[in-house]
Amino acid sequence: MTTKFLLEESRMPRHWYNIVADLPVPPAPPLHPVTKQPVAPADLEPLFTRSLIEQEMATEREIEIPEPIREVFRLWRPAPLIRARRLEQALQTPAKIFFKYEGVSPAGSHKPNSAVPQAWYNAQAGIRKLSTETGAGQWGSSLAFAGSLFGLEVKVFQVRVSYDQKPYRRALMETYGATCIPSPSPETAAGRAVLAEHPEHRGSLGLAISEAVEVAATNDDTKYALGSVLNHVLLHQTIIGQEAMLQMEMADADPDIVIACTGGGSNFAGLAFPYVGQTLRGGRKRRIVAIEPVACPSLTRGRFAYDYGDTAHLTPLTKMHTLGSSFTPPGFHAGGLRYHGMAPLVSHLLELGLIEAQAHTQNDCFAAAVLFARCEGIVPAPEASHAIQGAVAEALRCKAEGKAETILFGLSGHGHFDMAAYTNYLGGKLVDASYDEAELAMALSGLPSIPA
Ligand SMILES: Cc1ncc(COP(=O)(O)O)c(C=O)c1O
Numbered sequence: 001m002t003t004k005f006l007l008e009e010s011r012m013p014r015h016w017y018n019i020v021a022d023l024p025v026p027p028a029p030p031l032h033p034v035t036k037q038p039v040a041p042a043d044l045e046p047l048f049t050r051s052l053i054e055q056e057m058a059t060e061r062e063i064e065i066p067e068p069i070r071e072v073f074r075l076w077r078p079a080p081l082i083r084a085r086r087l088e089q090a091l092q093t094p095a096k097i098f099f100k101y102e103g104v105s106p107a108g109s110h111k112p113n114s115a116v117p118q119a120w121y122n123a124q125a126g127i128r129k130l131s132t133e134t135g136a137g138q139w140g141s142s143l144a145f146a147g148s149l150f151g152l153e154v155k156v157f158q159v160r161v162s163y164d165q166k167p168y169r170r171a172l173m174e175t176y177g178a179t180c181i182p183s184p185s186p187e188t189a190a191g192r193a194v195l196a197e198h199p200e201h202r203g204s205l206g207l208a209i210s211e212a213v214e215v216a217a218t219n220d221d222t223k224y225a226l227g228s229v230l231n232h233v234l235l236h237q238t239i240i241g242q243e244a245m246l247q248m249e250m251a252d253a254d255p256d257i258v259i260a261c262t263g264g265g266s267n268f269a270g271l272a273f274p275y276v277g278q279t280l281r282g283g284r285k286r287r288i289v290a291i292e293p294v295a296c297p298s299l300t301r302g303r304f305a306y307d308y309g310d311t312a313h314l315t316p317l318t319k320m321h322t323l324g325s326s327f328t329p330p331g332f333h334a335g336g337l338r339y340h341g342m343a344p345l346v347s348h349l350l351e352l353g354l355i356e357a358q359a360h361t362q363n364d365c366f367a368a369a370v371l372f373a374r375c376e377g378i379v380p381a382p383e384a385s386h387a388i389q390g391a392v393a394e395a396l397r398c399k400a401e402g403k404a405e406t407i408l409f410g411l412s413g414h415g416h417f418d419m420a421a422y423t424n425y426l427g428g429k430l431v432d433a434s435y436d437e438a439e440l441a442m443a444l445s446g447l448p449s450i451p452a
Helices: 050-056 067-073 085-091 112-124 138-150 160-165 167-175 189-197 205-217 231-237 239-250 266-280 344-351 362-376 382-401 419-426 437-445
Strands: 015-017 062-064 081-083 096-101 129-134 153-159 179-183 222-224 257-261 287-293 303-308 317-322 356-360 406-411
Touching (some): 112 138, 112 231, 129 138, 138 167, 153 205, 231 266, 266 287, 266 344, 317 344
Parallel strands (some): 129 153, 257 287
Antiparallel strands (some): 015 062
């Protein structure tokens, strides 16, 4: 009985898939933060190199993956697809459960799928330095790794709460040669402004983005790299879903439900968009489910509106599900899911009714993660535990309804640097932090007004 489906290297996808080409309604354009007019490619040039701006605005369906990038990908790709038979047995479900495992990458998650191309395109353009932010530490480690391959200096602003919780993520970034700074920091005007009012501020992704953007915008030799949310990042991640489609064929199965966790939306888009695209081109309809934390519920509780991507309002305005750019989520363990907004493309798909969204508590997610670890051996990242919890809930529904559906979920990373969170959970110390409703209302009331 085969459980692990390994694709031959020669079948690794040669193109990224751009869902924009198949959408029935185009997404709303990003707007300039000052003029509030649609951004032109030149507006983005202080932050991004030209090839990445082209990808950000691309409308063609397929974009070729350059060979030097595929060569690096071969270090860990194609990533395995695994049937979770022991989990199925433990749940006594008639459902078949498959997962696509991205924790086999050097940094331990899906993030190098975009870090490698971003570093490569910047190096090709003669850029020597990159600035970025990291929530869980996964993106920072991935860009640090990618930077080391192509001779780029990488400066990472790590959200304070994660910097304190995960000292070994910082050590990993430094091992790859990057510099790691806790955010908010005194290095930038954005950081100094927050520290002046709240010296103990625990940080947020929105704030760390402001610091990293400021460094790129004010230094000619530095470009900015973002680990999620933007179209080109989601595009790079579609290698996940394209591989998974070929592997599901090898398993002689077709998913009825595709599930992934959502922070900014990149691993979800990576797994799900190739499936959504197939449906949009006349293929069968499937349920596509995004799972987010109850403590930071942008898709299920946020407003679909134009908002800034960062706290200091340096980024373009994008139309997305947002909790408001001034919203600071509580310090729960899935640091990579603590972002106030959701990728505009994922948000657009939710508005079009092409995907669903659910929110789960961190205690339920850790319970699912521990069950998964005891059945399948892999200790998941706290972010990825949300996808497991989503899959477990669907498998139990299948059991109650007596339905043998096929579930595919994304296991976006391992949790080897997150063992303090597991110690807390196993010691019964994990609280289901809920956000402050008054702060949410205030953050939403501060959404920018956009002329019609
Ligand atoms: C393992 C893992 N999964 C998921 C995420 C969430 O990001 P995204 O929604 O872009 O996939 C992160 C973010 O840091 C992560 O580290």
